[in-house]
Amino acid sequence: MTQIKQIPTGAIQENCYIIYNDHSALIVDPGDDAPLIQQVISDLDVTPKAIIITHAHYDHIGAVDTIRKTYQIPVYIDPIEADWLTDPTLNLSGLARHDDMNNVITAPAEFDLNHYDTYTIGDMTFKVVPTPGHSPGSVSFIFDDFVVCGDALFSGSVGRTDLPFGDSKALLTSIQEELFTLPDDMYAYPGHGPKTTIGKEKTTNPFFN
Numbered sequence: 001m002t003q004i005k006q007i008p009t010g011a012i013q014e015n016c017y018i019i020y021n022d023h024s025a026l027i028v029d030p031g032d033d034a035p036l037i038q039q040v041i042s043d044l045d046v047t048p049k050a051i052i053i054t055h056a057h058y059d060h061i062g063a064v065d066t067i068r069k070t071y072q073i074p075v076y077i078d079p080i081e082a083d084w085l086t087d088p089t090l091n092l093s094g095l096a097r098h099d100d101m102n103n104v105i106t107a108p109a110e111f112d113l114n115h116y117d118t119y120t121i122g123d124m125t126f127k128v129v130p131t132p133g134h135s136p137g138s139v140s141f142i143f144d145d146f147v148v149c150g151d152a153l154f155s156g157s158v159g160r161t162d163l164p165f166g167d168s169k170a171l172l173t174s175i176q177e178e179l180f181t182l183p184d185d186m187y188a189y190p191g192h193g194p195k196t197t198i199g200k201e202k203t204t205n206p207f208f209n
C-alpha cells in the first residue's frame, strides 16, 4: 500500500511529500529545508527514485537540486513550466521576501509530465491530471486512495490566482473537472496546510458552496 508523509518546509511552510512503498519513494515539491527532507527519508528507510513537481513556484522547488544530487534522481515537470525552473522571474523567487529564497534556480528537468498519462516509477504508480489556474502548468498526482493537488485545492480554500499567469476561472474549472470527479473518500494533500477529502471540499469549500 502506497503511503504518504507530509513535510512542511521553509518560511511559508510549503508541503513537501514523501510518497513511498516498502522500499522506494517519490519526492513531491522539495521546496526548502533539504536536511529535514533527507532526515525523513533516512528515518523511513526508503530509496528515492524521482522528484515530481506540481508546479514551479519557488517555494515548491528550492531544495530540488540538493535532493536530486544527494540521491542522483531525475526531475519530472509539466513542460508548460519547464523553463520556470531556471528563471527566477518566472518562478517568482525574484520577488520573494525571504532572503534565502531570493534567487531560486535549478538545473533543467530530465522528464516531462504528460497530462492524463500514468507513470510507474520504482514500485509506485500515479496518473497526472492538469489542474491549471494557480499557475498554467499546475498538475495533480492521483494515487490509489489519495491525490496530491499542489496549490489548486486547499482545505477550505483554493490557490491564489493574483500572481502572474494566474487564472481564477481556469482554477475553479480544474477543481470541478479533475478533482471533484474523484471519489468522495479520497484524501487530498495540498501544497500548504492540512490534508482534506474530496467529499468534504465538495460540500463545505466556500468557493463552491
Ligand SMILES: [Zn+2]
Pocket (backbone or CB within 6 Å): 055, 057, 134, 135, 151
Ligand atoms: Zn504556487
